[in-house]
Amino acid sequence: MMRIAAVGDVHMDADVVGRFRPALELLPDLADVLLLAGDLTRHGTAAEARHVATEFGGLGLPVIAVLGNHDHHCDEVPGVIDELTRAGIQVLEGTGTVIDTGHGRLGVAGAKGFGGGFAGRCASEFGEPEMKAFVRTTARIADRLGTTLRELDCDVRVALTHYAPVPDTLTGEPPEIYPFLGSYLLGQAIDSAPTALAVHGHAHAGCERGLTPGGVRVRNVAHPVIRHAYALFHINGAEPVEPPREFAASH
Ligand SMILES: [Fe+2]
Numbered sequence: 001m002m003r004i005a006a007v008g009d010v011h012m013d014a015d016v017v018g019r020f021r022p023a024l025e026l027l028p029d030l031a032d033v034l035l036l037a038g039d040l041t042r043h044g045t046a047a048e049a050r051h052v053a054t055e056f057g058g059l060g061l062p063v064i065a066v067l068g069n070h071d072h073h074c075d076e077v078p079g080v081i082d083e084l085t086r087a088g089i090q091v092l093e094g095t096g097t098v099i100d101t102g103h104g105r106l107g108v109a110g111a112k113g114f115g116g117g118f119a120g121r122c123a124s125e126f127g128e129p130e131m132k133a134f135v136r137t138t139a140r141i142a143d144r145l146g147t148t149l150r151e152l153d154c155d156v157r158v159a160l161t162h163y164a165p166v167p168d169t170l171t172g173e174p175p176e177i178y179p180f181l182g183s184y185l186l187g188q189a190i191d192s193a194p195t196a197l198a199v200h201g202h203a204h205a206g207c208e209r210g211l212t213p214g215g216v217r218v219r220n221v222a223h224p225v226i227r228h229a230y231a232l233f234h235i236n237g238a239e240p241v242e243p244p245r246e247f248a249a250s251h
C-alpha cells in the first residue's frame, strides 16, 4: 500500500506560518510522500516562497510540488523555485520523479496545467493568434504531462497538477469561469497512461471527488475544499482509499 498526502492552495505568507506545521510533523508516520498542488504563495514572490520553505521543508518525507497561477504572478518563478528547492521540496513542471517507498515505486508526473475548458464548452484553436496561443499553451502542457506519465518507470502513477483535469471537481464554482479552472486536455493526458490517482487544486469553491472519462480518480485538494492540513490517500494497486482525515490545520 502506498500512502499519499496532498494539499494545494495554501497561499502562504508570514501570517500563515506555523498553522500547518503541527499536522505536517505527523506525516512521516502517515504518508510516503506529500504532494503540493500549486498556489503555494499569494503573489508568487521569493519572500513568500521562503515562508513555504519554512512550513513545508525538512519534514522527513519527500515533498513534491507544482506551481500554481499565483506562484507566477510577480514573475519571480526562478526565485520561488530556488527557495523551495533549497528546502528540499522538488518542483515538477512537465517532469516526473520516482520514489522508492519501501513497498513499491511511486511515480509522480507534475505540471501546473492551464485553462481552456471542458468538452462541449471549451476554447478551440481558431481565430486570433492570442486565442490560438492560449489553446496551444494548454495542449503543449497536457502533451508533456501525458508523455511524462507514460515514461515513468514505476509501480503506481500519480498525476499532480494545479489546474483541474475534469469538470466534476469544479462543482460549486460559477460555470462561467470553468474555462479558467482547467482543461479536458489534462484529463486526456492522464487517461493516456495507467494513472492511479490525479490530484489538483485551484478550484477553491469546487468539490473533492471526480473521475476522468477513462475512470481515473481525481481529487481536488485545494485547502479551502478539504479544510484540513492535507488529504490522505491510500493506493492498493490502482484503488485509492481515503482514510479519515482528523489531522486538521489549526484554522
Ligand atoms: Fe488558489
Ligand SMILES: [Fe+2]
Residues within 6 Å of the ligand: 039, 068, 069, 070, 162, 201, 202, 203
Ligand atoms: Fe490557482
